[in-house]
Amino acid sequence: MRRLALLIAALLIAAPGEMLTGTVVDASGQPVEGARVRLRTSPSFVLTDAQGRFTLADPSTTPDAEITAALPGHIIGGAIVKHGIRAYRIQLPPIPAGDDPTYPWVTAFPEDDQAPRTDFGREPCGACHRRALTEWQESAHARSATNPRFLAFLDGSRRLAAGKVNSEGCGTCHVPMAPDDDPRRLADVAKEGIGCDFCHKIVEARPGTGNVTGVRAVELRRPPFGRQTVFGPFDDVPRGRDAFAPVFTESRYCAACHQARSGAGAIYSEFEEWQESRYVAAGITCQSCHMRGDGKATTMTELGPGRVARNPATLSSHRFHDSRTPDLLGQAVETAMTAHRDGEALVVTVEITNRGAGHRLPAGSPLRHMLLSLNAETDGRPLAMIDGPTLPSWAGAGLRGKPGRAYAKLFLDPASPGHPSLPWADANAVTDTRIRAGERDRSTWRFRLGVPGETRVEARLLVRRGFPEWAALLSIGTEDIAVATQRATLRH
Ligand code: HEC
Ligand code: HEC
Ligand code: HEC
Ligand code: HEC
Ligand code: HEC
Structure with missing residues (x-):
């Protein structure tokens, strides 16, 4: 099969005006096998054979066409396609050997807004x-x-x-x-x-x-x-x-x-x-x-x-999109809430799906966590919770003890249970309640319905960069990001 393909390729090369051929060699002139060869910017490439040979379709319609060849471990080589020439030899220069730890890093920042006048490798x-x-x-x-x-x-x-x-x-x-x-x-x-x-x-x-x-x-x-x-x-x-x-x-x-x-x-x-x-x-x-x-x-x-x-x-972006990128979090998290009456109780169910993050949600530093908090009230009076999860003490003032759910990877100190300890300190136990990629978390709460009236339920989801208690002690912010809010109203 391979022989046949080569034969066909050879025949095609023989037909003028249809194919370009060539050889890729290394600095010492030895053929290079497995190099990627393409017409520059073209979406497809071919690999060189054991003799370093390649065959490409003729780009005669494109002016300034250039053939490029690359193999990891070598500098990329190239040849400009010239009218009437069908065979090319491309040499791949070697990469300077080893790693020089005395190399001074090049800065990213241009000194002023001028274009560089030179290009010898140390321009920002x-x-x-x-x-x-x-x-x-x-x-x-x-x-x-x-x-x-x-x-x-x-x-x-x-x-x-x-x-x-x-x-x-x-x-x-x-x-x-x-x-x-x-x-x-x-x-x-x-x-x-x-x-x-x-x-x-x-x-x-x-x-x-x-x-x-x-x-x-x-x-x-x-x-x-x-x-x-x-x-x-x-x-x-x-x-x-x-x-x-x-x-x-x-x-x-x-x-x-x-x-x-x-x-x-x-x-x-x-x-x-x-x-x-x-x-x-x-x-x-x-x-x-x-x-x-x-x-x-x-x-x-x-x-x-x-x-x-x-x-x-x-082409890519170097923004390294994160939760500060508009919509990234919003599109990655799906929330749904249902609320119904069951006898004297109000039953609320919230589902959170990690539909867009390629890892658990939330991701990142072990200080980061996601909090779901629930509020249920009839005509402005809060309802008492019968059962369901509540937010831990480390959720901070205003949230701790409230009906809700925390999603976090926590490093725990066995000496003070329930309190996060420093992730970068010595040995701790770890618990992880974050939502795996593609998976859904479902929680249910029951509240006592009192006097008849209009009952409103609100679920709020937020992502936090750190624990409020530590943030206050270290004078840094927690940078809360509101991810989603769900509301439901019930008359009874
Ligand atoms: C004088 C202008 C100039 C400066 C300064 C410059 N580049 Fe480039 N760079 C280019 C051009 C031109 C290309 C090729 C663009 C193309 O192929 O379309 C390129 C290509 C690249 C590529 C693609 C290489 C590949 O094979 O994927 C990378 C990565 C890159 N540059 C990084 C850097 C870094 C890092 C620095 C600083 C150390 C730097 N460049 C400084 C002009 C420059
Ligand atoms: C955290 C590491 C990282 C940093 C910092 C970084 N790059 Fe890159 N760069 C990458 C990666 C990874 C890719 C390949 C992206 C891909 O394939 O989607 C890339 C691709 C490129 C390319 C190829 C063109 C493209 O759009 O893919 C150029 C040019 C480039 N970087 C230049 C730069 C310059 C200039 C800077 C500084 C302003 C920079 N890079 C900072 C990792 C980095
Ligand atoms: C040399 C180490 C290094 C490499 C390589 C690196 N990162 Fe990072 N990255 C970091 C550090 C450290 C931070 C935290 C910076 C901070 O918040 O001060 C970070 C932050 C980020 C963030 C933002 C997190 C936040 O807190 O908002 C994203 C997203 C990210 N990196 C993605 C990537 C991706 C994707 C790649 C690979 C293409 C990559 N990084 C490669 C070290 C690295
Ligand atoms: C399918 C898309 C997808 C893939 C694949 C993916 N991520 Fe993410 N990543 C996200 C989304 C969406 C978020 C925002 C949700 C969050 O904060 O957890 C995120 C958040 C992050 C964060 C926290 C940044 C912040 O500000 O919230 C870091 C760090 C990160 N990703 C690194 C990585 C690394 C490293 C990889 C590869 C091993 C990776 N991601 C793969 C989509 C992706
Ligand atoms: C393996 C690489 C690595 C090492 C080692 C490391 N970090 Fe990080 N650090 C990261 C990355 C990646 C992030 C970004 C994750 C994120 O914030 O989403 C990060 C984020 C952080 C953040 C959160 C920043 C913010 O703005 O939210 C803090 C604080 C931090 N690191 C402190 C430390 C300290 C202190 C040490 C040493 C004890 C340390 N890190 C060691 C990779 C590292």
Whole structure:
């Protein structure tokens, strides 16, 4: 079958005007097998055979057509298609060997609004990639080193009775560009948190575990002095310093920081939760949801030689959409409420479905939680609850003890049951009441119906970034986000 295909290919090559052929070789001239070859920006590619050969349809209708070839571990190569020439030889330059820890990270921020006059590899990434810069600046990644909430727990947790933070290792994920990943050494570019250059020097990643997390769980390839290499998801950027790294489109890329398992349980667990979801089989990755592009941009950079127009569907957003992105939460959570009379009782049922998050809901830091609170009253007078769940004391003033339900991953201190303890402190037990991807939670309450009248029921769902008690002690906000409200009215 394969022979036949090759024979047909050979015949087609022989027919002038229909096919382009060529060979892909490495720096020493040896054929490269399995390289991805395509006409730049075309949606499909072919793989080279054991002799490094490929065959492509002739793009004679497109001016400026370019053939590109890429294999992980090499710089992307290319050849401009010339009229009348049917056979091409493409060489893949090597990536500078090893990882140079003395490499000075390149900043994201252009000094002024001028276009770069040169392009020798140390120009701020945002000087050309304007859209990516704006999006990233709005993301949590751009603030990971300076986020007051992070700093409060890093240094200020002494003010909490809940335990002492073991701050060794925080910097590996929050401040990965700091020397020795020390979160307090915020010189220069390290302040930029999880920056462009850091992410685009990653060639491999594995889920964080124990104290091998963040920068320690990724493989970096920083070039030696005077050279530049940028790694990314595209295999058709033949500018001489870009390299294709398949890990960029895979969830395990994010898992180096969005997964961390140690003694008592997983402090960060989006990756393992995603792994047990149906999104894996559907090929839906972290990037599919959190880096979904706007569908409008047609270039990956606004400036710079060698850029081309691309299908908007192939480009991503660096906003790293989160619960502050309008509608993200609202569309991910479905709520439904029913209320009916059963003798002298009012029966209320609330269902919450995690229909859009690729992991449990809510996700993220172990301080984050979701609270459902219920209010039932007849003509303005609250009804007494007969049975049903209530909100825990850590829900804070105004909510604790009320009819409702809390969804949280809690690190518990056996010494003071029911109270959350610091997730980053030593061994604790963990309980998890969050809603798995695609699943539904259903809770029922019964209230005593008193005098006849108009009874109103209201269910409110909110997501919180932290426990009010700690937030007050550390002078940080809890950033409540109202997710949904359901109302019902009953006359009896
Ligand atoms: C947290 C890591 C991370 C950070 C920070 C980051 N990137 Fe990316 N970048 C990625 C990933 C992952 C992809 C691939 C996305 C995909 O395949 O959907 C990507 C894709 C790209 C692409 C390819 C074009 C596109 O739209 O997919 C460019 C260009 C790029 N990034 C530039 C930048 C610049 C410039 C910055 C800083 C302003 C930056 N990146 C910050 C991880 C990062
Ligand atoms: C002088 C302008 C300029 C600067 C500065 C610049 N880039 Fe780019 N970058 C480009 C152009 C042009 C392309 C190719 C665009 C295309 O193929 O459409 C590109 C492509 C990329 C890609 C895609 C590579 C791939 O194979 O997926 C990534 C990722 C990227 N740049 C990241 C960065 C990062 C990180 C920095 C800072 C260290 C940076 N760029 C600085 C102009 C620039
Ligand atoms: C180098 C470590 C690192 C990598 C790699 C990384 N992240 Fe993050 N990410 C963080 C840290 C640390 C934060 C928290 C920043 C903060 O809130 O101060 C964060 C925050 C986020 C948030 C926002 C959470 C919030 O609190 O609102 C999202 C969404 C996110 N990351 C998605 C991703 C995705 C998707 C990828 C993979 C393409 C990724 N991250 C790769 C470390 C990383
Ligand atoms: C099917 C789409 C989808 C996939 C796949 C997905 N997420 Fe999410 N993610 C969401 C939605 C929607 C939310 C908002 C709900 C929430 O806060 O829990 C969210 C929330 C988050 C948050 C908390 C941010 C915030 O502000 O609420 C982080 C961090 C995060 N995701 C990381 C990841 C990582 C890492 C992966 C891959 C292992 C991933 N996500 C896969 C849709 C997705
Ligand atoms: C494995 C990587 C990793 C390590 C190690 C790590 N973090 Fe995080 N941290 C994250 C990620 C990812 C997020 C974003 C999750 C979210 O907020 O949705 C985050 C979020 C946070 C938040 C919530 C920020 C906010 O605005 O809501 C705090 C506080 C925090 N981390 C403190 C710490 C402290 C203190 C340490 C060290 C004891 C630490 N982290 C170690 C990855 C890490």
